Amino acid sequence: MVGKTLSRQPLYAQIKQLLIQRICAGEWSAAEALPSEWELAEQMSVSQGTVRKALTELVGEGVLYRQQGRGTFIAEVASDWEAGRLLTPGLFDETPDSLMREFLGLSRVNAHEEMADALGLRRGAALHRIRQLWRLRGRPVALDDVYLPAERFEELESHWLRTSTGVYAMLQQRFGVRVKLVSEQFRAIMLPREEASLLEQHGASLDLPVLSVLRLSSTVDGERIEWRERYCLTQDLAYTVMTR
16 A cells, blocks of 8 residues: 555655655664765665655755755654743743653543644544643643544554653654644633643642643644644743744
């Protein structure tokens, strides 16, 4: 089936897919240099130009990066925070402390209309809901509700999430999927009752509205696979997007 699907794509797109498969399988580690374009072309029995076009797309999608005169390298697996950071307001150059992640649970829910439309699913389609808490220096600062299509990730297991560094790392390791941000929306809200109760149980103080960060993500090929709502406690922190 995979072979038939690939055969309908342009040759450079087929090479791109094969490279993604090899990267997700762990053939090369993060920050490791790929073989040269000529070596890859020989391995795959295609022209150097075809390999170059495939690599250029992967660089544009953040899967690879280039260093002038040194070659093409494997990018780090995307963080669950992408370019987002929680910093002291006004301190743009602050080195942030690492956030500690706690996996809280995996359950099944049904997609509401907005989720279904965004993910290209039927209304009511089954979704995995992954809940995780983030702490900064021991105190809770964010709560994630991550939704993935259950049919697409049917074999998802709790212990994979419990032992991983995040959802994106797990998706690459277990399903060979690299995640790419499509869009994010930000708004101030009062926490829903369930989430407020959960955060209070973990020691959070919730006197003010929180920052809701609604994220839509896809595979590097554009298949939409993640709807995530993150509730950030920003009374004394600023959600900061770091640009390269």
